[in-house]
Amino acid sequence: MKSALLLVLAITTSLGLTGCWESSDVTMYKAGQYKGNKDPLLSQNTAKRVESLNKRFQLIQMDR
Numbered sequence: 001m002k003s004a005l006l007l008v009l010a011i012t013t014s015l016g017l018t019g020c021w022e023s024s025d026v027t028m029y030k031a032g033q034y035k036g037n038k039d040p041l042l043s044q045n046t047a048k049r050v051e052s053l054n055k056r057f058q059l060i061q062m063d064r
Contacts, residue, residue, distance in 0.1 A: 041053065
């Protein structure tokens with residue numbers, strides 16, 4: 001009976017501690033280097049880019 005109680009206590013403790021586990025993966029980034037998706041506007045010429053950005057701005061401002 002005592003060994004069964006110890007077994008249940010050990011299982012309960014180990015299951016309870018699994019909630020405290022935290023991943024130790026660390027991602028190192030270099031300052032000044034953007035790792036996100038490329039903006040499709042960067043491939044456009046300046047005039048077309050300004051027009052596209054103005055359209056984006058107007059879409060955002062119109063919902064307010």
